Amino acid sequence: MSFPGFRFKQVRICSSSNASASTQQEHEPLAGPRRNKSKLGCRECKAKRVKCDEAYPICKRCQRQGLVCSSAPRSSQWQVETPWLSLQPSTLVNRRLLQYWLEKVSQTLVIDPENNPFPFLTLEYITQSPALLHAIQSVSANHEQYYSAIAPIIALEEHGKAIACLRREINRSQHAPTAHFLTILLLALAQGADSDMTDYGKQHLFGARALIKSMLQDTSMSTTNYHAFRLCLGMYLYWDACSSFLVDPCEPDGLNLLNMSDTVHRIGDWHHPMYGTCSKLLFMIGNVGRYCRHILDSPQNRDLLQEAILEGQLTTWKASPPNPGLGHLYEAFRKHGLIFLYRARAHAKSSCLADPGPSETQEYLIQQYAEETVRHLMQIPATSNYLNFQALPLVTAGSELSGSNHFLRDQVRHRLRAIYSLNRLPTNLLALQGLEEIWDGRDSGNQSFWLLHMLQNDRRLLLG
Template structure:
């Protein structure tokens, strides 16, 4: 299945000072200059030349800084005029273009095969809720360079919820648009700096909607690309949490440990084989495999430490956890910081990074740099909060406390939407 990209023929954008209310539009700037002046904030503040590498310039990468750069909009492959769009609500064309050319690209492995771009155009003409959700996410993503962006994002988020409630109550036959809207509302919620508010209610809503879609026998699950996208996203989301659900169960009730389920999960993770289309994806796959094994063994160690017969985890098990942690980080570091795979690294980075010991300062530094680069790309505060959690865990580990990331997060009432 392929979703080719496109570029815009004559794009007009909303005035940045009144992006959410004015109808007036201004043409984009003329042809790109050979020497752009879109340097990051750090370089501008220091009055030094910025190489404008995205998402992290070399100076920020070298100094371990968060690079607040303005991403350039890319040229796509097939021209599509704006006039073909006739949604039922006001379009902020600047935010919609920003979504199509930049933000949607961070949600996929391959930007040239992006179902969040062209596929969404059909539904935003039918669903104002989806359009407002997209504009909310875009405004959150671009807030480095617009003082009004957080206000616009909140306004669009509220409009999306109001429109979604109205569309669902009217029983409009657009479950795929509803699912995508709910998912993007959760993503927009993740832009909140509150570590306890990660859009959980929206994720539960997405699960309920998927269940109703599966019960609808009239819906084609093989030919409708939007339905396949929704089901695929749900399966990815659910599969990533398969090991996590069991580990959380053990954390809450160590006495309810299921040895058979542990053995099945361990066997699935250790024997799993794949043929990645390129080395980058291979490294990402292996990092997620190690993430699952670390998660499983750490839960097992927690259960054993709660049992009088096994007060301390075995040295062999701890050594194995360390091995998987180092392997996961090394796999992720084989992927360039400029790769589109960057946005999928947060979860294994946190899981593996939290297990690094004081003797692994080099790998800890690499994790720090990578999480800052991820934040420069996706603009989600969860990326920086994850780094803050890691620093706290490392301090505790260096002081002799063997707390691990999930236990630390729950004890500090933090919930982060990662991955």
């Protein structure tokens, strides 16, 4: 699938340290190599007055030292050459924030910047949906400021406008499910600014569910809007895989999972720009998460048949990755699912007096999968675009590492900070804090694991 290209025109910028920066080539496509060096370096290198190689999203020095790498917000370097955009009422469009989305934030949503449908899609849909435009501008303003605890006024304003517009658009029964889905996804992302550890963005997730439900029922979506439908469904599958265990089991389901399963299998493993060819695996992981949360809340309700089915699906799932890096990512996802399942099962068993509790073989397997998961993820360079999709398996596996695994624990710390350097979502740092607590507990004989630790501490961190 290719999209009509649009170009960015680089604006002349001068920095005090290098006034010749403007001699770079004048035109550069969005997806081209990121060579727009400013010679300013990241904040960490600047503070130490050392040379920074400006690798994105994390420079070499920060990577080596396991630091968060933060670049200072730059003055606008690009101008979108889309003449019709200027036809939009100027009161709505904040060109700088829109450019920032096209140039930077939208790139964090895909595994391959060369094949990113979001810039084109959003430019197409914002002409129909002011809600989407405001949601984009809110996310950009937040991302630019590292989702600071005191959100920039403009991010809050844009967030409010997006919600108001979305309500109006839905009430007018304006048929724009894709634009509405993207808006809700971005609103959820903008909520990454919220330091409330108990809110995983439930309202947004449920809104997205309702939209997916109506898309599944709408026959025109599977014919005329097939591409947009697959794109939204895939985004939902990823979102579900990252959040199903955060949802209280007493909340109404909202989706017909059988219908969903049929659709996922019918669509098959096509290449989704967010995660490639693992839609079925993500659907399984979502189901595993739902089941694990269910038996953690009520261990007496274990369903041995369902457990066996889920385990069988995960153990027999075979990846057909387009490249080795994605193969490592898929294996990490698959083992994350198995660790989740085995750990929840062991916990449920130990909660029932009649049951002898976790067996040594089960414990050994969890340890083995945890180490393998971290090793798989470390095979992927920290500068890869696959970085953004690693937090969940990294944390699940990381929480299982024993005290003798100093080296791997350090790798997990470094990797989480690298992920934060890219997507800037504070949940990464909060998760690291949670991991340190679990590790301290484990080292002094109190065993816990990621999901249990979150539930016991009343946290609902959405990673992904």
